[in-house]
Structure formats: structure tokens, C-alpha cells
Amino acid sequence: MPDSPRSTRPAPPPEPVAVTLTVNGAERTLKIAPWTSLLDALRLHLDLTGTKKGCDHGQCGACTVLVDGRRINACLTLAVMQEGRSVTTVEGLARGDALHPLQEAFIACDALQCGYCTPGQLCSAAGLLAEGKARSDDDIRELMSGNICRCGAYPGIVAAIRSVMNRRATDGDAP
Amino acid sequence: MIAKPRIPDLLPEPGGPVGRPVPRVDGRLKVTGAARYAAEHPVPGLLHGYVVSAAIARGRITGIDTAAALAVPGVIEVFTHRNRPDLARFDRTWQDGDAPRGSPFRPLCDDEVQFSLQPVALVVADSPETARYAARLVEVTYEAREHRTDLHAHRHDSFTPGKAKGGFEPPPPPRGDPDRALALADVRIDARYTQATEHHNPMEMHATTAVYHDDGTLTVYDKTQGAQNTRSYICKVFGLPASAVRVLNPFVGGAFGSGLRPQHQLFLAVMAATQLRRPVRVELSRPQMFSFGHRPETIQRVALGARRDGRLTALIHEAVQESSRHETYVEIVVNWSGQQYRCDNVRLDYRLVRLDRATPLDQRAPGAATGVPAIEMAMDELAFALDVDPVDLRLRNYTDTDPNTGKPFSSKELRACFAQGAERFGWARRRPRPRSMRDGRELIGWGVAAGVWDAMQGRATARAVLGLDGRLTVSSATADIGTGTYTVMSQIAAEVLGLPVEAVTFRLGDSDLPTAPIEGGSWTVSTVGSAVKAVCDRVRARLFDLASAMDGAPLGGAGARDVTFAGGHIVVTADPVRRVSLTDVMRSGGLPAIEEEAMSLPYMVARSRHTLGTHSAVFAEVRVDEDLGTVRVTRVVSAIAAGRIINPRTAASQISGAVVWGIGMALEEETIFDHTLGRCMNHDLAEYHVPVNADVPEIDVIFVDERDTVVNPLGAKGVGEIGIVGVPAAIANAIFHATGVRVRDLPITLDKILMRQEE
CATH class of the missing domain: 3.10.20.30 (Beta-grasp domain)
Known part of the structure; x- marks a missing residue:
């Protein structure tokens, strides 16, 4: 044709x-x-x-x-x-050379592998902290479930966010 | 410059960075967004290509109307099979380093359609939006031919493939008389297991940015697991010398095998760039990520016969798997069963069915992640039939030599995996009867399975440059797809030369660097790590020789074995006051830098006398809603034996990430075909389900102590694959324990549980 x-x-x-x-x-x-x-x-x-x-x-x-x-x-x-x-x-997210606490925590908890989803995870986590709804690890898991990590770094991501949440609670900041 | 491997050449007992949980050295670049991936390198005047995908599974293109697309302002060109340049003719030219036997797919080669979503045109425009818009205006007409995409319908039209791919071993010949032994066995299990097609779906979609330079050379940013494999493919297909092409992949947004072979966006970007003599980027869409390699759909039969005491008397494992019509993709599916368990009567059989689909492609633990779940589910069924604990049953059939070959394992601490995993999980508290553990409406189940993978090693070269500033740069053309290669190689180099990890820069992801094979198969630590050690050993030897010749004899005539490299110094081990800094040694020798290159080879002889592998024991807990059939994985313990672990932090991430893959395989992942159309129907991330955060519990990773002097000078085996292998069966077995329902078809979705529950 x-x-x-x-x-x-x-x-x-x-x-x-x-x-x-x-x-x-x-x-x-x-x-x-x-x-x-x-x-x-x-x-x-x-x-x-x-x-x-x-x-x-x-x-x-x-x-x-x-x-x-x-x-x-x-x-x-x-x-x-x-x-x-x-x-x-x-x-x-960072202030000059000083990383955002979430960025520090992601490195410390090895909350990343290939790094491709990481920026989205970080921005999402920053949003989650600002929303102030998460109280438990299960809350974090649920509220971070819009961000897929194909490397499966989820346990590290939850640990990193929890560590920042805990520190803020201890420091008396808003959650 | 071959560094001859010798057994005594082992990495010393760790005192430095090796074995420490060093944070990922590329972490900062990744958390700040500074790491750039294939589609992110800015190029002035960049053009954007968008792929038009075939709408049929098999047939002929009868017409392509490109007029409307070409009439859109901003569209530069539409490439189809009619105006594609005439390129290489022979299949060999198109075969990359990971190609199986056959005729590789040649994009836009002719009017033939071989599989659904095959690229049939490329629209190139000055913006990605314009290219995408115009691609929808390309009208393609087809003459469809009868296709077959249904493995189940065509499973009897199968053949035995033979050795169709590098690294593939056909199943060993049968041992004993398995059919008779099965018939005579005290207890028999005989069942069919299936597993769906799975697509890799790394988060970064496949993309290539091809930059054409005025002198005809190319710089290509490609999403690949092997920059040199990509370079070689471009050179062969486009008839270019290696010196004219540089391929870069410093960061790869996941791959899991999808980047082992050059994918069609690479060809299309390079073709368009060379034809238009302008830079071109082609980025596949997420639906188009379903247009190439995938984990093949498989149907298996496992039949086990055993005595009352649990000893296996018959083991039959047969697999039928898809390949494409044009290539013979193979993977090791059934051999593992004969390797893992002691049994005198064994038949292992592996066959293929040709379908009108894209050629399958290695996906995380290719073959093992398919075959091991089947045998491990069957072992669980046998344990239940015998009323024996599933861990005990495996230990009763344990073997320290490989029954397939009669060779000993170079190391195999699987017993320790079972013991430590069971202890951590609390396995002793398990009630054996199904449906015997519950919490309200939720049935709780505990399952176990073993895993096994290879410990391969290839040949690689590394270069090291030590500067007067005390900084060491080591390089090799390997890749880091999230595995931790940057970090682990830096640790090995730092260990050998007694430097802090921060003083080492490891470079990879550049085809101009010293030769390294494709990154995959869990062999990169073994392969490239050995080369890194070899080249650093050379630097070390030169530094020692220079120090020994220095005025004032700072080392007091100590021999090479009497010194330690630590803290940037050579130190006499027995008399640490005697020391000299590496930079002083170089200055005294008048050297602004020390540069060495070394190639490492596997211990061929020692390896040939052994079977090498990594092993795992995986324990999983699930909760199943009794009314709804929904499954949640609530706990996983994975105990791994993989030799020396260079970095327990990144290695644990590899394992727990692979556990997530196992959860996906067990419960979620399935590429669903409409066989009337020969087309997959769920080609996006909303409908192809991968685990999300809420699907994943705490994952406990244990590395058991394992010493191996055969595998390589590092004693390290690699951990990218082993983490997934035991997981699907552990979960399936836990579901059986929770519900009393045995689902043998992966993924185990709630409909399958509810349906069998009613039966």
C-alpha cells in the first residue's frame, strides 16, 4: 500500500x-x-x-x-x-555545604542504592515531616508509598525518616 | 601486564577499611541531585527522539505515513525502515557481549514485526513534547500474521536448546533411574509450578544521549551495565573504530539486568545522531520499558520421592520456558536442584518454546530465582507430607560435594545460615500444623527456603595513580548500578595501600578506562575487585622497593613481609617507629606520581576443581486475612554465606533490596498478556505492581562467617543475586503454613488463595 x-x-x-x-x-x-x-x-x-x-x-x-x-x-x-x-x-534542600538532616540520614542509613528515586524520596519525606501526620513506622511506610524504590531501599528510607522525626521530637521542634 | 594469581596472594586479615560499613562514597552526589544519569547530560542544540511502537505482535508493515508528523514545525526527521541507513548485515555484527545464539533484533531494519511494542519509527524534533506529539501522527498500517505468545498453549512444542549462551550450562545427564525410584518411594510429591513474566522496570527509563562531534566521533551517555559492551556494539553496527566512540555511564538508575544488552534506544539515538550530525537523545517511555528483555515465563514440574526418614530417593525437575523466535535465550533453571540436594536418582530437564515476544533477558538471579522457588516449595510439601520440620528435611539431604559434578564446594556455610537464621527468627517456636497460628482474623504463617547462586569471576584490568598529594585514583570501566561498586573498590584500594578511604577516588562508567566486563551476575567485586587489588599490590611493591633504596634506610632493611602499609606510611610491623610516608618515598625517588596497570584472572585451576557458590537460608512470616486472602509479609530473616563481605552496609542493602524483589515475585509482579492481541496489557507502574514501602517489613540480614581461598584473592563472592533466590519460596511456604492452601503459581495473588480455599 x-x-x-x-x-x-x-x-x-x-x-x-x-x-x-x-x-x-x-x-x-x-x-x-x-x-x-x-x-x-x-x-x-x-x-x-x-x-x-x-x-x-x-x-x-x-x-x-x-x-x-x-x-x-x-x-x-x-x-x-x-x-x-x-x-x-x-x-x-541543602543550605550551602550543609546537607538537610534528611539527606544526612539517607546516607547514614544507606537509604539509597542507584539513587534515581532518591531525590523524590527526599522531597516526599520533607513533605511528610511538614504534614506532621506520621507517628509510627507504619505511618511512614504508608505515607511514603507514593515513591517507588525499585532497588528496595525501603527499610533504610523508613529508618532515615524515623531518625529525623525522633531528633526533631527530642529537640522540641515541630514534628 | 598480567598479575599472576597465586593462592598465597590473599588479602590480609582486615585491619583497615575492608569489612567496615563505610558509607556509600557517592551518597552525597545522589542525595543532592548532582549525580547525572543518561538523559541528564546537557548538550547545546540537543534533539529529542520519540519511538513509535508496533501495534501488532507479528506481521509486516504495509505502510507508514509520516507526512503529518513531518509537517509539524519543529520535527526534524522521521526514521523508519524505509530511510534507515544501510548498516551491518551479519548477525555476528549485531551480537553484543551478552547476546544468546540467534539473530539479534535490528531496529528499523525491514518491514517485519517480530513482537508487540517493537520500535517501528523514530520521530526526531527540537523538543521532547513535539517529538511525542508528532509520533502520535505517524500512521502505520500492518498485515498481521498469526502470532503465538501463550506459553501454556504451546508448551508441548518445545526443544532442548543446548549451550546457547556464554555462562550457560545445560543440565547434567540423568543419574540412576528417577522414574522407577519415584514410583517406589515411601512418600511422593509431584506438582506443577508456574511463574509469570516479569519486567525489570528500573526506576530510570532506558535512555541514550548521543553527541555527534564535527570530526565524526561520538560521545554517548547510555543507560548500560557495560560501557565497553555498548561501545563495541556501536562500533560494529555503525562501522566505527573504537577510538571514535566514547561511552559514559557514571550513574545508572537501576538495571537488574536490563542494561546487560544494548537496548533499541541506543541504536536509535546513535543512528539519528550520525545521520543528522547533531546530538540526539532518545528516552523510552514507561510503557516502552515493556518492549524488550524480561524474566521469561516458566512452567515447571518437580517430583520428589523420599524414604520415611526424609532421605530423597528421586528428584525430577523439568522446566519449560519462553524464548523469542529470533534468539535462543537460556538460563540455568533446574541444575540448582541437583546441586543442592543429595539424591541418587535425578533427572533435570530444560526446554524452550519459541514465542512472538521480545527475547528474554537476565533478570536478578536469572534462572535461580525461577528454578529454586519450585524445588524449595516442593521440599516444603515433602516436609509436610513426612511431618518433618522443613529445616531438618533440608539438613537430612545436605551435601558438601556438588552431586552434579562430584566436586567439593570451595566453601559452603549453608548449615550456619540455617542455624543462625532459625535462631534469629525464633523458628523453634513454630507450630508445624497449618492454620495453627493466628491473630484475630489474620492467619500467621512461617516459611523457610534455601537459596543458591554462583560465585563467578571474569577478567578485568585496573589502573592506579598515586600522586604526591597522597591521593590515589583507581579506575576500571565497570559500572555501579546501585550495587556499591564505587565504595567497595575504594575500600579495597585503601586497604592494600593503608590509606583512608577518603584519599581514594575510584572511577568507572567510561569506556576509555581499563577493560572490565559487563557488570552483572554478582561478579563485579570478584572480577574488578581482584584487579583493583592486583594493581594496588603493584603500587605497593614499587613503593616498598623505592623505600628500601632510600638514603638513611628508614625501614632499616626490613623485608617486604616485615612491613605494614597504614596511615599513608610504610611501617616496620615489629618496630613501628621505623616508618616512612608514601609521599616521602615518592619524593626521594624523584617521582611526581606512581602509575600502574594490572589485569587479574581467575584462579582457573583451583576453580575447575571446585563448585563455587553463595548460599542462603530465608525465613519469612506472613499474615493472611482469612476472609479477603490478602497477604502481608511481616518479617524476613535472610542469612547469607557469600565469603568475605567487603562492606556490610552496602552488602546488606543488596540483600534486603533483593528480598524486596522476592516479595514482588512472590506476591505482585506479573506482566499480563492478552494472547488474542499478543500484547501485554499492564505496561505501566500503576498496573504492573512492584512492592511499595507499605509492602515491605523490617528485613534482618545476617552474613555468616565464610572463608574461601579459591574464589579470588579477596575471598569475596558477590551478593547482588543471592538475596532474591530463597525469598519467593519462603513466602509461598509461609502462606501454606498460614492457610493450609498451597498456591504453586507466582505471583500468589489473593484470588488464587481464595479460590483454593474454597476447594
Whole structure:
């Protein structure tokens, strides 16, 4: 059967629009096509590749970031939908050379292997701590179950989060 | 520059970093997001390719209409079999280092469709969104031919494959008269076990960034377990010299075997980059991660005959497994049964059925993770039939020589695994009768199973450079797919030269580095670790020679065996005041750096006289909801014998991670086919279930003491595989103990439990 050109012309890609986000504390304005996910905006347009793409369908959690302090899947939102919001990625967790307590704990508990899901786990864990709902290890397991780790580092992840939670409780901080 | 291995060449008893739980040296890069994976290397002017996947399982492409896709602004080119460059013709050219016998799949080669989701076109555009959008506008028409994807329907159309792949051993010939012995046995078990197809699904989807340079050379960032395997494939297929291609994979987001062979995104990215003379990235989507290798679906029969005292008198283990039409993928499924248990009448049989699917591919403990669960479930059934404790039954049939070959094991501390695992688990408190332990609505079950894997070693080369700043850089073209290679190699080098781990940098993931084989099969510590030790031994010898020739004789004429390397110094062991720093030695010799390279080989002769392996005893507790059939794994103890453990922290992570894989295999993972369409129906992470955090309990890992002087100079066997092997059967056996229901089909989903409960 010979190839035959289609009669209808496809719709062209959408024209770029300006989006302004606060990313890891710095205001960034991007000119991007409105169909760009927050995940691709971070990875391709801001070169913040710490946020990972594991499925692009909101099924694995590798792209978890904090938007205004809340954890979300960056692949399930368009960057334009986050206009004006504050986005924290794994690159924004540390304060200069000083790692975030969760980052320290992940290394200490060997809560990672290949490292690919790790940024999403860390952002998710930071979100979990802020939510203040987790009281037990089982709570941590349940509330971290949106973040798949194919290497199976779950026991280390739970131990790392628990250690930070415990320290905060001892220090009298908010949980 | 071959460092001849000699038995006395063993790594000394640890006093330094070896054996310590050193934190992962690449941990900081990974927790800060600084580690870059294959699709994350920024390149100016980068183009993005999106794959169009075949909609049928077998047939011919009759037409591809690319006009609409090409009309989209931003689309650069659409590659199909019609405009693909003419490349290598011979199968040998397309065979990579892990290829089985046959004709490797050649992407966009012709109009033939060999399996569902096969790539049939690549759309290249200036943004990934545009490429994906345009890919949906490519219209492909097919002439479908009759396909077969159903192993069960075609299981009788099987053949015996022979030695179709490197590292594969066909089953040994039968021993005794197993059928007669089975018929005469006091107690018999004869059952069929099945296991579903499983896809690797590493978190990082397969991706390649191919950077074309003006001089025609390529830099390729690929998701692979072997940078040099990838380089060799590119060079052969595209007719390029090795010097023109550099492959980098410093970080690999999991693989579990999926990166052992070059996958089609590599070919497509390199083809597009060389044709367009521009950098091109191709990243597969998650559904497309179901378009290539996988753990093959398997049907097995295990028949056991035993005397009343539990001694095995007959052992028959037969397996039928899928391969593709174009390649003969094989793995060792049944041999383990003949190796693990003493029995005079044994038949092991392994056959394949050709299906219209992509060629299977090694997945964590390939073959063992399939075959061992079947024999270990059968042993549990036999223990129940005999009213013998399942641990006892295994000990009654224990063997210190390999019955398949008659050779002794180089080391086998499986008894210690059973003893220490049982102790930690509290096995002695188990009530033997099924359904005898419960907590409210939940039935509690305890199960046990043994595991076994190889202790292979290949040939590798490493380079070491010691600088005047006291820093040591060691390199080899291996990979770290999360296994801890960076860390463990740094420890070995630091140990030999008496340096702190922080003074050592280990480099890997670059095809330009000294030769190393594909990372897999749990052989990297053995293979590359031995090369690292060998090259550091050379540096050590040179430093000692230089120190011995120094003015003022700081070592006072001590011999090579009289000194210790510690804290950056050479120290006379008996008189520690006599010492000299490594950097002073180098300065006195006028050397700005010491550079050495060494290759290590296995102890071929000693190895040929032994069977080498790692062993495990796995104890699992499950809770099964009596009404709903839901299963939760609530406790796992895994006791491992794997020689010397270089890093108990990263090694324990390998084991507990593999336990998670075993939970997935036992309870969750299954690629479900619609055989009418010849297509898998659950090709994403919402419907292909892998364990999540809430599915995984505390996992207790024990490394039993095991000394092995045959395996390699390190005495270390590698632990990537062994952790999964005993787990599925331990869980299946625990489910039987909880419920009295024996499910022999993995994964054990709640429907199977409820259905059999009603029976």
C-alpha cells in the first residue's frame, strides 16, 4: 500500500509563553510551550536534573517536588499551572555545604542504592515531616508509598525518616 | 601486564577499611541531585527522539505515513525502515557481549514485526513534547500474521536448546533411574509450578544521549551495565573504530539486568545522531520499558520421592520456558536442584518454546530465582507430607560435594545460615500444623527456603595513580548500578595501600578506562575487585622497593613481609617507629606520581576443581486475612554465606533490596498478556505492581562467617543475586503454613488463595 499524505494538517505546537516560578528561592522566568510539565521545565529548561522522570504518569513518585511546601508529582502538573508559586527541588534542600538532616540520614542509613528515586524520596519525606501526620513506622511506610524504590531501599528510607522525626521530637521542634 | 594469581596472594586479615560499613562514597552526589544519569547530560542544540511502537505482535508493515508528523514545525526527521541507513548485515555484527545464539533484533531494519511494542519509527524534533506529539501522527498500517505468545498453549512444542549462551550450562545427564525410584518411594510429591513474566522496570527509563562531534566521533551517555559492551556494539553496527566512540555511564538508575544488552534506544539515538550530525537523545517511555528483555515465563514440574526418614530417593525437575523466535535465550533453571540436594536418582530437564515476544533477558538471579522457588516449595510439601520440620528435611539431604559434578564446594556455610537464621527468627517456636497460628482474623504463617547462586569471576584490568598529594585514583570501566561498586573498590584500594578511604577516588562508567566486563551476575567485586587489588599490590611493591633504596634506610632493611602499609606510611610491623610516608618515598625517588596497570584472572585451576557458590537460608512470616486472602509479609530473616563481605552496609542493602524483589515475585509482579492481541496489557507502574514501602517489613540480614581461598584473592563472592533466590519460596511456604492452601503459581495473588480455599 503506497503512503498517502493526510488531508488535514496537524495543529502546530503551541507558542511559548512566559512563566515565572520561584525555584529553590530564586525567581526564574521561562519562555516555554504551555504543554511543558513542571518536571520537564525543571529538567530541560532550568537544568535541575535532580528531579527525576520515572514514569511521567504520576505512578512512581520519582519527580516529587515541594510546591509552596506541599509535595506533588512534577510530572502531573504543567509549569504554567504553578505560575507565581515557590518550588523546592532536591537541589534546594541543602543550605550551602550543609546537607538537610534528611539527606544526612539517607546516607547514614544507606537509604539509597542507584539513587534515581532518591531525590523524590527526599522531597516526599520533607513533605511528610511538614504534614506532621506520621507517628509510627507504619505511618511512614504508608505515607511514603507514593515513591517507588525499585532497588528496595525501603527499610533504610523508613529508618532515615524515623531518625529525623525522633531528633526533631527530642529537640522540641515541630514534628 | 598480567598479575599472576597465586593462592598465597590473599588479602590480609582486615585491619583497615575492608569489612567496615563505610558509607556509600557517592551518597552525597545522589542525595543532592548532582549525580547525572543518561538523559541528564546537557548538550547545546540537543534533539529529542520519540519511538513509535508496533501495534501488532507479528506481521509486516504495509505502510507508514509520516507526512503529518513531518509537517509539524519543529520535527526534524522521521526514521523508519524505509530511510534507515544501510548498516551491518551479519548477525555476528549485531551480537553484543551478552547476546544468546540467534539473530539479534535490528531496529528499523525491514518491514517485519517480530513482537508487540517493537520500535517501528523514530520521530526526531527540537523538543521532547513535539517529538511525542508528532509520533502520535505517524500512521502505520500492518498485515498481521498469526502470532503465538501463550506459553501454556504451546508448551508441548518445545526443544532442548543446548549451550546457547556464554555462562550457560545445560543440565547434567540423568543419574540412576528417577522414574522407577519415584514410583517406589515411601512418600511422593509431584506438582506443577508456574511463574509469570516479569519486567525489570528500573526506576530510570532506558535512555541514550548521543553527541555527534564535527570530526565524526561520538560521545554517548547510555543507560548500560557495560560501557565497553555498548561501545563495541556501536562500533560494529555503525562501522566505527573504537577510538571514535566514547561511552559514559557514571550513574545508572537501576538495571537488574536490563542494561546487560544494548537496548533499541541506543541504536536509535546513535543512528539519528550520525545521520543528522547533531546530538540526539532518545528516552523510552514507561510503557516502552515493556518492549524488550524480561524474566521469561516458566512452567515447571518437580517430583520428589523420599524414604520415611526424609532421605530423597528421586528428584525430577523439568522446566519449560519462553524464548523469542529470533534468539535462543537460556538460563540455568533446574541444575540448582541437583546441586543442592543429595539424591541418587535425578533427572533435570530444560526446554524452550519459541514465542512472538521480545527475547528474554537476565533478570536478578536469572534462572535461580525461577528454578529454586519450585524445588524449595516442593521440599516444603515433602516436609509436610513426612511431618518433618522443613529445616531438618533440608539438613537430612545436605551435601558438601556438588552431586552434579562430584566436586567439593570451595566453601559452603549453608548449615550456619540455617542455624543462625532459625535462631534469629525464633523458628523453634513454630507450630508445624497449618492454620495453627493466628491473630484475630489474620492467619500467621512461617516459611523457610534455601537459596543458591554462583560465585563467578571474569577478567578485568585496573589502573592506579598515586600522586604526591597522597591521593590515589583507581579506575576500571565497570559500572555501579546501585550495587556499591564505587565504595567497595575504594575500600579495597585503601586497604592494600593503608590509606583512608577518603584519599581514594575510584572511577568507572567510561569506556576509555581499563577493560572490565559487563557488570552483572554478582561478579563485579570478584572480577574488578581482584584487579583493583592486583594493581594496588603493584603500587605497593614499587613503593616498598623505592623505600628500601632510600638514603638513611628508614625501614632499616626490613623485608617486604616485615612491613605494614597504614596511615599513608610504610611501617616496620615489629618496630613501628621505623616508618616512612608514601609521599616521602615518592619524593626521594624523584617521582611526581606512581602509575600502574594490572589485569587479574581467575584462579582457573583451583576453580575447575571446585563448585563455587553463595548460599542462603530465608525465613519469612506472613499474615493472611482469612476472609479477603490478602497477604502481608511481616518479617524476613535472610542469612547469607557469600565469603568475605567487603562492606556490610552496602552488602546488606543488596540483600534486603533483593528480598524486596522476592516479595514482588512472590506476591505482585506479573506482566499480563492478552494472547488474542499478543500484547501485554499492564505496561505501566500503576498496573504492573512492584512492592511499595507499605509492602515491605523490617528485613534482618545476617552474613555468616565464610572463608574461601579459591574464589579470588579477596575471598569475596558477590551478593547482588543471592538475596532474591530463597525469598519467593519462603513466602509461598509461609502462606501454606498460614492457610493450609498451597498456591504453586507466582505471583500468589489473593484470588488464587481464595479460590483454593474454597476447594
